[in-house]
Amino acid sequence: MNEFQRRALKNRVIVVILVVLLCVYLFPLYWMFSTATKSKVDAFSLPPKWVWRPQGDNFRGIFYVGAGGALGTVRGIELKLKPSAFLRQLGNSIVVSFVSTLLATFLGALSGYVFSRMRVRGKDDLLFVILSSRMLPPVVIAIPLVMMYRSLGLFDTRFGLIIMYTVFNLAFAVWMMRSFVDDIPREYEEAALVDGYSRFQAFFKFVFPEMRVGMVATAIFSLIMTWNEFTFSLLLTGERARTAVPSIAHSLGTAGVNWGHIAAGSFLMVLPVVVFTFLLGGNLIRGFTFGAIKE
Amino acid sequence: MDVRSTWANRVSDRGMLYLFLLPTFGFLLFLVIFPLIWSLYLSFCDYSANAARPPVFIGIENYSSIFREKEVWDRFVTTGKFVLLAVAIEFFLGFGIAMLLNREFYGKGFLTTLFILPMMFSPAVIGKFFRFMMDTNWGIINYILGRLFGIPKIAWTTSYEYALYSLVITDVWIWTPFIILLSLAGLSSVPSYLYEAADVDRASGWFKFRYITLPYVAPILILAVLFRTMDAFRFFDVVYVLTEGGPGYATQIIPFYIYKLAFSFWRTGRSCALAYVLLIIIIALSNIYITYLNRLRRA
Numbered sequence: 001m002n003e004f005q006r007r008a009l010k011n012r013v014i015v016v017i018l019v020v021l022l023c024v025y026l027f028p029l030y031w032m033f034s035t036a037t038k039s040k041v042d043a044f045s046l047p048p049k050w051v052w053r054p055q056g057d058n059f060r061g062i063f064y065v066g067a068g069g070a071l072g073t074v075r076g077i078e079l080k081l082k083p084s085a086f087l088r089q090l091g092n093s094i095v096v097s098f099v100s101t102l103l104a105t106f107l108g109a110l111s112g113y114v115f116s117r118m119r120v121r122g123k124d125d126l127l128f129v130i131l132s133s134r135m136l137p138p139v140v141i142a143i144p145l146v147m148m149y150r151s152l153g154l155f156d157t158r159f160g161l162i163i164m165y166t167v168f169n170l171a172f173a174v175w176m177m178r179s180f181v182d183d184i185p186r187e188y189e190e191a192a193l194v195d196g197y198s199r200f201q202a203f204f205k206f207v208f209p210e211m212r213v214g215m216v217a218t219a220i221f222s223l224i225m226t227w228n229e230f231t232f233s234l235l236l237t238g239e240r241a242r243t244a245v246p247s248i249a250h251s252l253g254t255a256g257v258n259w260g261h262i263a264a265g266s267f268l269m270v271l272p273v274v275v276f277t278f279l280l281g282g283n284l285i286r287g288f289t290f291g292a293i294k295e
Numbered sequence: 296m297d298v299r300s301t302w303a304n305r306v307s308d309r310g311m312l313y314l315f316l317l318p319t320f321g322f323l324l325f326l327v328i329f330p331l332i333w334s335l336y337l338s339f340c341d342y343s344a345n346a347a348r349p350p351v352f353i354g355i356e357n358y359s360s361i362f363r364e365k366e367v368w369d370r371f372v373t374t375g376k377f378v379l380l381a382v383a384i385e386f387f388l389g390f391g392i393a394m395l396l397n398r399e400f401y402g403k404g405f406l407t408t409l410f411i412l413p414m415m416f417s418p419a420v421i422g423k424f425f426r427f428m429m430d431t432n433w434g435i436i437n438y439i440l441g442r443l444f445g446i447p448k449i450a451w452t453t454s455y456e457y458a459l460y461s462l463v464i465t466d467v468w469i470w471t472p473f474i475i476l477l478s479l480a481g482l483s484s485v486p487s488y489l490y491e492a493a494d495v496d497r498a499s500g501w502f503k504f505r506y507i508t509l510p511y512v513a514p515i516l517i518l519a520v521l522f523r524t525m526d527a528f529r530f531f532d533v534v535y536v537l538t539e540g541g542p543g544y545a546t547q548i549i550p551f552y553i554y555k556l557a558f559s560f561w562r563t564g565r566s567c568a569l570a571y572v573l574l575i576i577i578i579a580l581s582n583i584y585i586t587y588l589n590r591l592r593r594a
Contacts, residue, residue: 022409025413111318118308120312144330147344198307204303230531249422269417277412284411285480288476288477
């Protein structure tokens, strides 16, 4: 065996090791899926059932509450099921994530542009304040925030949650978008300025469209972070505006812990994140270092 | 149409700067800066948010009592233990996996993304499910440990010896990908001609690692450790769902302790003071962190 073959073999062995490692590492995800699709008896049986017939009872269970009698009829179909609180909470999660993401990405793009291109007095300090607000443990500001929310009537409203998430995503978005604007050649705007456009016009006409790749990446990140958020939703909402994550943490509000339901709910929360993570691809490292390291 | 005749043409650079920064700083002022100022005031007061009595100014009493009490120091020690243990394990595991991943093979991107997944999930959801897997009697983890290694059942989340480890394990599962991600970025920044030159000189594997790989990777690894340390002080959700700070207060790390003080014991003033101590730690750490980020940005 020559040097080249030896290396190729070593590479292959390492890839096999990696695949085995990955299977062990991602076992909890497999277990989540299997618990969610097993019947109550199978889910708890030890030794575990490695072969089972997938069934959707748990998913049905978290979306609808079986009611005793008929609730009424819609177009001739008798309704026996009532939508659960979790269904509403999932809806809250979707609304809150999307609205705060859109707001933060847009405002972050504007500020990111300014920090990348223009001279701002005390720029480094301002950027420091922005990023620090992102690093802040939520409990640190939670105490006055809860009091403030209660006195302003923002407590337990989707609006209140949206503005809170906007702030946190904004801090991230400003740093991300600044790094993306850094990558756009200055010639675009400079040519437009020579043509008599104001910088304001040049931005919207020539730079902003160039920022869309960056904005998509930033938006996906914000979306995931908001979708996953726990502490603020726990502390700033009650019955009405609560999102899905703290609901799962509180066992979906059911008396007694139904692990099949929790697994099903968890699986639903995890699944879209998997898709979005693959969409992010090469921008992952950039997101986690606030734009400092680019692939 | 002439571009010079519209209102948008009359927006000056200065005006645009204010227009673009105002919303961002408005939000920050309203929802971060203002609450922080308020809680600074409360931290100097004897106050309970669920009592009818208004805050009474008592000076630095909250702060001095925090540092006098053994209870608080114990929580700092618990936090320190957790951070050291979790970050150390994540570091070795993450860097090791990154070393293995750092080669050309078919499906590399796909495999890497799969390794990254756990850190993208909601820690609260993961923590909740880990509680199920770590159950003493019917948890899958005890079952596997028993079958493969004959280890007797461990009360992961409910015993004094193991509760902190259950948090460490969960944290390691969630955050090892972060070290993988950053290590990979560092490893791929090493120019390959250095290795080729070393091969020509018949340098040993250790020599190559020590004098070529490490110098290139070190700054990014420091960044990773700093970030993880900072993040450990935000570690609240997993504690909340996995051990609830128990048994006793065996796993009450600082952020969870602040939450307890504020929302279970209603000692608002005191919790604000402790929150400020935490804030100062975070600001110090993030100062170092941002300095590093900027250095990497310029490189």
